[in-house]
Amino acid sequence: MSFQLDGLDLLHPGGHHALHGITLAARQGEAVALIGPSGAGKTTLLNVLGTALPATRGEASVLGTRLAGTSRPARALRARIGSVHQAPPIPPRQRVVTAVLAGRLGQWPAWKALASLLYPMDLDGAHAQLARVLLEDKLFARCDQLSGGQLQRVGIARVLYQRPQLLLADEPVSALDPALALATVRLLVQDCAARGATLVASLHAVDLALACFPRVVGLRGGRIAFDLPAAEVTEAQLQALYAHDGAQADGGPAPGVHAPSPMPAYNACR
Numbered sequence: 078m079s080f081q082l083d084g085l086d087l088l089h090p091g092g093h094h095a096l097h098g099i100t101l102a103a104r105q106g107e108a109v110a111l112i113g114p115s116g117a118g119k120t121t122l123l124n125v126l127g128t129a130l131p132a133t134r135g136e137a138s139v140l141g142t143r144l145a146g147t148s149r150p151a152r153a154l155r156a157r158i159g160s161v162h163q164a165p166p167i168p169p170r171q172r173v174v175t176a177v178l179a180g181r182l183g184q185w186p187a188w189k190a191l192a193s194l195l196y197p198m199d200l201d202g203a204h205a206q207l208a209r210v211l212l213e214d215k216l217f218a219r220c221d222q223l224s225g226g227q228l229q230r231v232g233i234a235r236v237l238y239q240r241p242q243l244l245l246a247d248e249p250v251s252a253l254d255p256a257l258a259l260a261t262v263r264l265l266v267q268d269c270a271a272r273g274a275t276l277v278a279s280l281h282a283v284d285l286a287l288a289c290f291p292r293v294v295g296l297r298g299g300r301i302a303f304d305l306p307a308a309e310v311t312e313a314q315l316q317a318l319y320a321h322d323g324a325q326a327d328g329g330p331a332p333g334v335h336a337p338s339p340m341p342a343y344n345a346c347r
């Protein structure tokens with residue numbers, strides 16, 4: 078198993094109960110899309126898997142290591158997990174090349190990590206990953222001179238350079254245009270498949286989730302609403318997943334609230 082969560086609850090420090098009894102597992106090499114309305118708990122779940130948030134109750138095991146309470150997991154485990162954030166936590170004045178090479182800081186000995194921050198150690202490696210997200214011309218650009226979508230792709234180049242065994246992507250293409258979003262999700266899925274890595278990605282673009290991922294988990298109110306092969310997710314399930322307060326119980330969305338269409342806009346993902 079790549080990860081296994083059993084009866085997991087999570088209360089945020091302010092007391093918000095964000096996850097309720099989550100039981101979820103994935104085999105090594107699986108690709109799973111997480112979908113659900115805003116506030117459903119997708120980021121929180123990804124943060125638990127990424128060892129950034131300790132569960133309040135329940136059992137969690139990631140890449141063969143049982144996560145124990147609040148004790149910080151070993152650096153070696155964290156180096157095997159890669160994260161893509163909606164807004165990558167990259168120092169604004171950092172050069173793109175340095176930001177990409179930072180993907181392997183956790184795997185390198187301290188002297189090499191430090192040296193790479195001062196002088197990039199692997200220009201070819203950074204260039205190769207930037208080329209995969211069509212940013213090879215930005216190798217020496219400063220991160221604060223990039224657009225939001227370019228910065229998001231730098232974060233993706235960084236995790237591709239890291240080559241983690243478990244890749245957790247939180248809305249990885251939220252700032253990209255539809256064509257780039259499709260190409261980038263496909264890149265993540267194919268890269269993980271080629272390396273036998275597990276991919277869990279939260280997506281608001283339901284069509285991308287259904288078209289590009291074999292397995293789709295719907296999260297609502299911190300609970301798993303469904304966990305199905307993409308081909309088995311129905312329109313009624315999506316309507317119920319995204320129904321807002323005031324939506325009719327029998328499926329129809331409230332006036333002005335539109336659940337996304339389940340029909341994949343893209344059919345060429347795989």
Ligand SMILES: Nc1ncnc2c1ncn2[C@@H]1O[C@H](COP(=O)(O)OP(=O)(O)OP(=O)(O)O)[C@@H](O)[C@H]1O
Nearest residue numbers: 089090091093095114115116117118119120121122
């Ligand atoms: N640090 C925090 N402290 C307190 N409550 C939090 C914190 N982070 C998230 N929450 C709450 O937990 C719930 C789940 O948030 P989360 O960010 O996991 O949802 P999400 O599904 O990723 O939403 P979105 O699609 O809008 O990014 C929300 O109600 C949110 O307000």
